[in-house]
Amino acid sequence: MDALGDVLRDLRLGARSLARTPGFTALAAATLALGIGANTAIFSVVDAVLLRPLPFRDPARLVTIWEDYSGDSRSIISAPEVAAYRDRARSLAGVAGIEQVTFGIRGGGADPELVRGGLTSPDLFRILGVTPALGRPLLPEEDRPGSGQTVLITHELWQRRFGGDPAVVGRTVAMDVSASFGPPLERPPTWTIAGVLPPRFEIPFLDEGVDVWAPLALGAEAASDDNHYLFAVGRLRPGADPAGSARELRALAEQTHPNDPSHQGGRGRVDVVPLAEVVTGDVRPALLVLLGAVGFVLLVACANVAHLVLARASGRRRELAVRAALGARPRRLVRELLLESALLAAAGGAAGLLLAATGVDLLVAIGPEDLPRRDEVRLDLRAGAFTAAVSLLTALLFGLAPALRASRPDLEAVLRSGGRAASLAVGAPRVRAGLVVAEVAVALLLLAGAGLLLESFLRMRAVDPGFRAEGALTMHLSLPRSRYDTPERAGAFTEALLERVRGLPGVTVAGTTNLLPLSGWNSAMPVIAAEGRDPFEPEAQPTVSWRNASADYHRAMGTRLLRGRPFTPADLDWEEAPAVVLVNESAAEAFWPGEDPVGRFLELPIGDGEGAEQARRVAVVGVVADALDLGPRLPAPTMVYFPAALNREFDLVVRTEGEPLALAPDVRRAVLALDPDQPVSQVEPLAARVARSTADTRFQATLVGVFAALAATLAAIGVYGVVAWVVSRRTGEIGVRMALGAERRDVVRQVLGGTLRLVGAGVVVGVVGAAALGRALSSLLYGVEPHDPAILAAVACLVAAVGAAAGGVPAVRAARLDPVRALRED
Secondary structure, three states: OHHHHHHHHHHHHHHHHHHHOHHHHHHHHHHHHHHHHHHHHHHHHHHHHHHOOOOOOOHHHEEEEEEOOOOOOOEOEEHHHHHHHHHHOOOEEEEEEEEEEEEEEEOOOOOOEEEEEEEEOOHHHHHHOOOOOEEOOOOHHHOOOOOOOEEEEOHHHHHHHHOOOHHHOOOEEEEEEEEOOOOOOOOOOEEEEEEEOOOOOOOOOOOOOOOEEEEOOOOHHHOOOOOEEEEEEEEEOOOOOHHHHHHHHHHHHHHHOOOOHHHOOOOOOEEEEEHHHHHHOOOHHHHHHHHHHHHHHHHHHHHHHHHHHHHHHHHOHHHHHHHHHOOOOHHHHHHHHHHHHHHHHHHHHHHHHHHHHHHHHHHHHHOOOOOOOHHHOOOOHHHHHHHHHHHHHHHHHHHHHHHHHHOOOOHHHHHHOOHHHHHHHOOOHHHHHHHHHHHHHHHHHHHHHHHHHHHHHHHHHHOOOOOOOOOEEEEEEEOOOOOOOOHHHHHHHHHHHHHHHHOOOOEEEEEEEOOOOOOOOOOEEEOOEEOOOOOOOHHHOOEEEEEEEOOOHHHHHOOOEEEEOOOOHHHHOOOOOOOEEEEEHHHHHHHOOOOOOOOOEEEEEEEOOOOOEEEEEEEEEEEEOOOOOOOOOOOOOOEEEEEOOOOOEEEEEEEEOOOHHHHHHHHHHHHHHHOOOOOOEEEEEHHHHHHHHOHHHHHHHHHHHHHHHHHHHHHHHHHHHHHHHHHHHOHHHHHHHHHOOOOHHHHHHHHHHHHHHHHHHHHHHHHHHHHHHHHHHHHHOOOOOOOOHHHHHHHHHHHHHHHHHHHHHHHHHHHOOOHHHHHHHO
C-alpha cells in the first residue's frame, strides 16, 4: 500500500507540474496525439484485414484448392476434381465447390435487381461452421438435379430487399439464374427462401461477394473434366497441413488424369492454400508498409517530445539538485519524471483515439473498394488496447533518457552555478544531436518511399490501356435462361437493345462483350494450330485469352484497328458466314512475328453452344491494339475476339458525346421497354473502372505521402526547436563575441554550420535507409527502380533545404541580437 500511495502521490505531483506549464503540456500532447492517432487508425485496418481470425469455426484449418498452371497463378477447378478430392482425400474433412452466378430477382413490388449468387453443396456451410441466423440450412437431399429449389440469402439482402421481415423464411421469390462458367443447367424460375445467413457472412475471395446461395445440384452434364468453373474450399483434418494435403491431391490428380501429361510426374498443378492467405495475400505487403510508415511518424513525434522534455528538465535541474541534496534517491526522481511522461502519453493517447475515430472512417472512405474485409474495419476494444500499449511505449521512448539524465545531477556544479550556467551544463548535446539526426533520417526515408509510390502511380496512370475510357458508359446484363432459352432469343434481345440505344440522343455507338477489360476475370483456350507454324504438340499448345464482341464493340471502346477490317453484322452468323476473328497485337506477334496476320488461319477448340467443343479453323480479318485486360501491372494477354452478340450474360458499352452517367436513365428505360423484368447492374463510366485498377497504388501513395509530410513537418519543428533552444542558452556567449567584434555573418555561419552538419548526417543516414526501403517496396512499384537516383536526389535536396530553413530562422535571429542587451540579460 505504501508503494501504491507513493505512486499516487507522484502522479498528483506530476499533474500539478504539467498544469504549471500548459504550453509545454499542450504542445507535447498534441504532437503525441498525431503519432498515436495515425498508428491506431492504421492498426485498425491491419487488425481487421490481417490479424483478426476469419469469422468461421477454427479458421486456421480452412484451405482453398486451385489448379496451378504456371507456378504463380491460381485457377478454378472442375466438378469431377472436387468430387474426387472430397471422397478420396484423407487429409481433408470436407471439400465444397462454388460456382459464381448471377441471379435476377423480380416481383414483390420492387424493381428488378441483379445480385451475385453462389451455387454450392450444403457441405460448404458445415465446412465453414456457419448456421443460418434465421430459418434452416440447405439440406443434402436438395443438392440433386431437379430438387434444388431452395436458397439462403444474406442478412444484407434480407434487410435491403425484404425489409428485415422475419416472415421471409418460406416465402417464394421469382429469380432467374444465369451460369457464368458452368454447364447450361435448367433452373426453376421460382425459389423458396430456406433461411437468412448471419450478418456480414461472405467468402472473402469471391468476386464482389454473394447475396444468394443455392444448391449446386451437379448432374451428368457436369462430368466433363475439361470444364473448370468451380472455386473449392476445404477443411484440413487435425494434424494435416496444406503442404502435405497438396502432395496427396497431386497424387490423386495423377490417378484421376492418367492421360494428361501435365498432371504426371508430380508436376504440381494442384495447390492447397490457407484461406486466410488467399484473402490477404495481395494486400499484406502494402498494409505492412503503411504500418511501418506510421511507426516512423510516431518515432519522430517521440523525438520531438524528447526535445521538449529535455528543455523542460534543464529548467528544473536546480530544483532536482536541491531535492537530491536533501536526500531524494535517483530512483524516486526517475519514477516521478517517468510518471509525468506517462501522464503526457495518456493525454496524447486520449486525443489520439479521437483522431483515430475520424481517421478510420477516412481510411475506409478513400481505401480501394476491393480491400478485403473492409466492412470489418472499425475502432474497437482491440484498437483501444493497442492505443494504451503504444502510449505506454511512447512514455518510455521519450521519457526514459531525460529522466535518467536529470536524476543524476552534478550537485556541486549545479548548486554553485545558477540560472544560465546551469542550463548550459545540461545541454545534453549528444542526445539532442542524435535526436535531430534520427528525425531528419526518418523524414527522408518516408519522403523517399512516398516519392517512389507516387512516381509508380503516375506511371501506371500514364499507361495506354488500349481503349478510350472517357465518354463511355458501361453496364452489365444477365438474360435468364427461363425467358431466353435459345441463342436466337438472346441474340434478338441484344440486337433490339443495341438498336434502341444507338437511337438515343447523344449516343455515337454501342456494342457488347462477354467480359470488359479490367473485370478481374479471364477466359482462355488452347491453340491447336496456326497457319505457317509447325503443328503444336498437345502438351505444348499455347493458350490465348478470348472475348466475344459485337460488330461495334471496338468502336464503342475506342480501340484502334491496326490492320484489316472490323467485324460486320454479317460476321455474327457463323452458320452462314465464314468463321472470322480479330486478334490483338500480342497475338499477331506471338504467332506471326514480323508478318501480316490478316488472312491467316488459327485452329481453335470452339464450343457448339451445348458445352461440347470441336476443332475449327477461323480466319483473322483484322488486328486491334492491345488492351490491358488484366490490369496495368500485367502485360496485355494474347487475345482473340469472336464476333458474337448472343451472350446471355454481357456488358453493354455506350459511347456518348456528353457525361456518361447522364445517359444511364435513358439506357435503363430502353432495357425495361424490351423486358420489364430485366434488371441492370454495375452501371458506371468506363473511366471509373480504369481508376479502380490503380486505386490500391493511389491509396498507398496518398497515405505514405501524408505520413511523410507529417514526419517532415515534425522534423523541421524539431530542428527549429533544438537550434532555437541552443541559441537561447548561448545568448550571453553570442553577446560577448559580437561585443568583441564578431560580424553578424560569423554568428549565422557558426549557428547554421552546426545545424547543417546534423542535417547532413541525417540525410546520409536517410539515403542509406531509403535504399533498403526501396527493396522492401519493390513488389508495390510499377515502372520505377527501387533505388531511383532522381527521386533520392530530389528528396535529399528537399530535406536538406527544409532543415536549413528550420535552422536558419533562429540563426538569423541570433545574429540580430543587441550585444549590450544580451549581456545585461545574461
